[in-house]
Amino acid sequence: MSNVVKITLHNPGVQEDPACGPLLDAIAIKQMLPFNYTRGNLVKNGGFEKGPHVFKNYSTGILIPPKVNDPYSPLPGWIVESLKPVKYIDRKHFAVPRGLAAIELVAGRESAIAQIIRTVPNKSYNLIFTIGDAKNGCHGSMMVEAFAGKETLKAPFVSAGKGGFKTAILKFQATSIRTRLTFYSAYYHTKLDDYGHMCGPVLDNVIVFPVA
Template sequence: MELPWGALLLALLSVSSSSAVATLAVTAPPPAPARAPAPVTAPAPAHAPPQAQEAEGLLINGNFETAPRKVNKTLIVGRHSLPGWTLRGHVEYVSAGPQPGGMFFAVPHGVHALRLGSHASASQNVSVRPGSLYALTFAATRTCAQDEALRIAVSPSLSAPADVAVRTLYSADTADTWAWGFRASSPVAQVTFSNPGVQEDAACGPLIDAVAIKELPTPYPTKDNLIKNDGFEIGPQVFKNSSVGVLLPPKQKDVTSPLPGWIIESLKAVRYIDAAHFSVPAGQYAVELVAGRESAIAQVIRTVPNRAYNLSYVVGDAKNGCHGSMLVEAFAANVTQKVPFESTGKGGFKAASLRFVAAGVRTRVTFYSSYYHTKVTDGVSLCGPVLDQVKIVPMKL
């Protein structure tokens, strides 16, 4: 029996509508007709949902190469003027090179960076996994001849805010690159960089550039090695075009350290280096002890009381202009070992080992450099011996 024309037309429209709905569920909506006015996008508020990250883990406009919508000379006008970021206070959009007043701004990644004045801040929302450990990598340096600090905070998170003292310059010719670790507590976290200080000049404050984030897996000891992250292969984002390594701030606990498994327990930072720009004994990454006895890393391992263990490790130089007599000291239980290394800057290394007897169910293993070193090329940039391939195994009874 034939359908009436009206019923047939209704059936065809129903099928077409169902097909269109299915298509829209998996594809982008069609463009608006030419006569429709273009939508106006309002600036994203501070609580806006996070966006996808860019290459190398950079946050949205993490290298600040997308300019603000409104600038008064260098001062950014408007909280949401800088794409991807929410600003508070005196924030300047600066370019690399000589500045008025005789200053020189070193911008290591690209051309532009932010300068945070007194109590100024820049924040962005990012997507994270609750309970996971993350490392923020960023370039920072001071811009005035006074003490300056950069405060990093993530909210909400299981990690307290921390200050990085950018008054100490580890590299003489460029801004230092840093990493800071935090443990997420919700699917969305607000990352904030701020200047906690009050300077005589309200514009003075730290320069920040190239902000990236990286999720870090949790390392575990194995039956062949009680040390977690023994070769330092798990660590923060290292930029491909950066030749200065990544500084790991002092006083970092192992649960939030940007170098998982390890504690940065010293007063100064240690440097995380990569095989693309430095001499690394094995694998792709290692640690450079750049500030003598003020630059130490440690790890606490599980042991059996009165059981004997063997600690082995490798020391060398990073092939970065750090010459001279180096000395690495290792501590395990009540045993100390000093390993000398004569560096000629050619990237050599040597192996060392020591035997110790555990006194309890936990044993702390610590490494630091006995001497202070600077690069022979400038006499200012801090450097030191390289540590890699740390291993602890129980000795046969």
């Protein structure tokens, strides 16, 4: 709104012990530049390469809050349309299927991410995406559910918590000039060595292109 912005960090004081409070340390501000489409892909930022700042020395991932809490998404092109956040992870600290970053769906069906793309009614498209695990001890039978138009795909993935990924394909037909793509984890997961730490499957490299 102006060339000067005031930033305030405030503890609302809702903890049980008023003598305690959250620890505040490193702070970063990152300019979010306009993002263009990648040639051959109707999805903006399909590889999640553009996102919030990641500190180089240490990262446990960055929680991106849902749209109801933060209407200005730090993930260009994407909407967190759920009750819980999704986690932005980087290649330096996690296993990422492709590129430098990806999204971890950490709260089951309460952790969903979506994008609305331009389509031609009655035309067929292929939706391709990659799922895996972040090599962070998240294990078990995972499943990412993908929605595009009126079509749904349940993509399973068995994780040993040591990294790995697979690619899934969903063919759909557009019913309007706008089509919503939605992804969420079908199950809840925790780390193998910490059952209080929520985790989930990794989503990356989302691509949509028309079928000839």
